Amino acid sequence: MADVSLVDISKRFGAVEAVRNLSLSIADGEFVVLLGPTGAGKTTTLRLIAGLERPDRGIVVIRGRDVTREVPADRDVAFVFQQYSLYPHLTVYDNLAFPLRSPAHRTDESLIRRRVQHVAELLHIEQKLGNRATALSGGEMQRVAIGRALVREPAVYLMDEPLSSLDAKLRAELRLELKRIQRELGTTILYVTHDQIEAMTMADRIGVMNEGELIQLGTPRDIYERPESAYVASRLGMPTINLVPAEALAGQSPPEARTAGLRTEHIRIFPPYHPGPRARVYLVEHLGDQNHVHLRLDAHSLVTLADPAQELKAGDEVSLEFREPLYFDQRGNRIVTQRRPA
Numbered sequence: 001m002a003d004v005s006l007v008d009i010s011k012r013f014g015a016v017e018a019v020r021n022l023s024l025s026i027a028d029g030e031f032v033v034l035l036g037p038t039g040a041g042k043t044t045t046l047r048l049i050a051g052l053e054r055p056d057r058g059i060v061v062i063r064g065r066d067v068t069r070e071v072p073a074d075r076d077v078a079f080v081f082q083q084y085s086l087y088p089h090l091t092v093y094d095n096l097a098f099p100l101r102s103p104a105h106r107t108d109e110s111l112i113r114r115r116v117q118h119v120a121e122l123l124h125i126e127q128k129l130g131n132r133a134t135a136l137s138g139g140e141m142q143r144v145a146i147g148r149a150l151v152r153e154p155a156v157y158l159m160d161e162p163l164s165s166l167d168a169k170l171r172a173e174l175r176l177e178l179k180r181i182q183r184e185l186g187t188t189i190l191y192v193t194h195d196q197i198e199a200m201t202m203a204d205r206i207g208v209m210n211e212g213e214l215i216q217l218g219t220p221r222d223i224y225e226r227p228e229s230a231y232v233a234s235r236l237g238m239p240t241i242n243l244v245p246a247e248a249l250a251g252q253s254p255p256e257a258r259t260a261g262l263r264t265e266h267i268r269i270f271p272p273y274h275p276g277p278r279a280r281v282y283l284v285e286h287l288g289d290q291n292h293v294h295l296r297l298d299a300h301s302l303v304t305l306a307d308p309a310q311e312l313k314a315g316d317e318v319s320l321e322f323r324e325p326l327y328f329d330q331r332g333n334r335i336v337t338q339r340r341p342a
């Protein structure tokens with residue numbers, strides 16, 4: 001049974017249609033990530049599930065129950081926001097225990113102790129239980145904020161960029177921990193982010209949103225390898241997929257293609273005597289383990305990655321080979337091409 005379903009939801013704020021005809025089912029124990037640019041409607045989707053907004057149209061179903069008309073407290077959800085929102089005067093223990101002591105979830109103190117202890121261990125903050133919330137680092141505060149949601153064991157966790165205020169190292173660490181905890185506890189999570197690495201590494205399925213619509217929903221691999229459109233293709237991949245007119249690929253493109261999408265793995269760089277389209281290197285950025293190579297192919301700019309061992313410098317002429325690029329028609333929809341046998 002799907003734990004959370006949105007059925008044909010729309011929500012308008014004045015002239016802005018924040019969410020449009022959105023249907024989404026999240027299975028029990030599934031980790032779904034909503035990815036999309038600012039203003040795409042991601043936060044509004046979470047707020048509609050939490051009951052912080054009422055849809056103009058459509059219904060919200062949690063654990064098989066239509067909760068569309070219910071207030072937030074009656075829905076079985078926990079929300080983790082981008083900012084920690086802890087009670088500064090309380091200890092870590094009391095912050096974690098707080099949701100279990102609310103009138104809506106009155107719980108026996110010995111059970112509270114066990115739950116708090118368990119969650120503190122999961123998040124590696126058991127040494128900090130006696131500290132005041134203000135005596136914590138940013139990363140520890142955000143762990144407590146996540147922990148406050150985890151003590152409750154609701155039907156679904158709604159997380160709105162919970163790691164975005166942290167530095168890169170902590171974000172990478174907590175990303176792994178969150179995924180581990182989700183696997184261990186079998187929790188259902190709907191998670192909003194701008195960060196494609198978070199989406200790729202944590203999600204069972206990614207939903208790509210744009211202008212209030214869910215435009216593709218699939219596994220990270222599906223979204224990356226089989227994007228339905230050039231727009232979806234450009235949401236995942238570092239550097240961003242190169243979109244060039246199909247004719248730039250010199251007869252290689254199918255006739256109906258208007259645009260070719262070249263990811264770094266679709267571009268191979270050879271010395272100039274190798275057959276293939278000629279390009280010129282105009283910038284090489286050294287990133288340590290990789291080089292970002294900026295190329296000019298006729299009037300088009302391409303960015304790709306290269307092994308630092310491959311000697312390339314600005315001004316070099318090179319020959320390119322394009323291997324199984326993606327192709328898009330004039331509406332930007334991907335053209336499904338036959339893959340070469342491996």
Ligand SMILES: Nc1ncnc2c1ncn2[C@@H]1O[C@H](COP(=O)(O)OP(=O)(O)OP(=O)(O)O)[C@@H](O)[C@H]1O
Nearest residue numbers: 013016017018036037038039040041042043044045
């Ligand atoms: N309470 C509100 N009143 C008016 N407009 C709103 C309100 N909440 C959201 N919007 C508008 O709805 C659209 C979707 O906003 P939403 O916050 O859901 O986007 P988002 O994808 O979460 O963006 P971000 O990544 O910046 O958080 C935006 O145009 C936003 O300005």
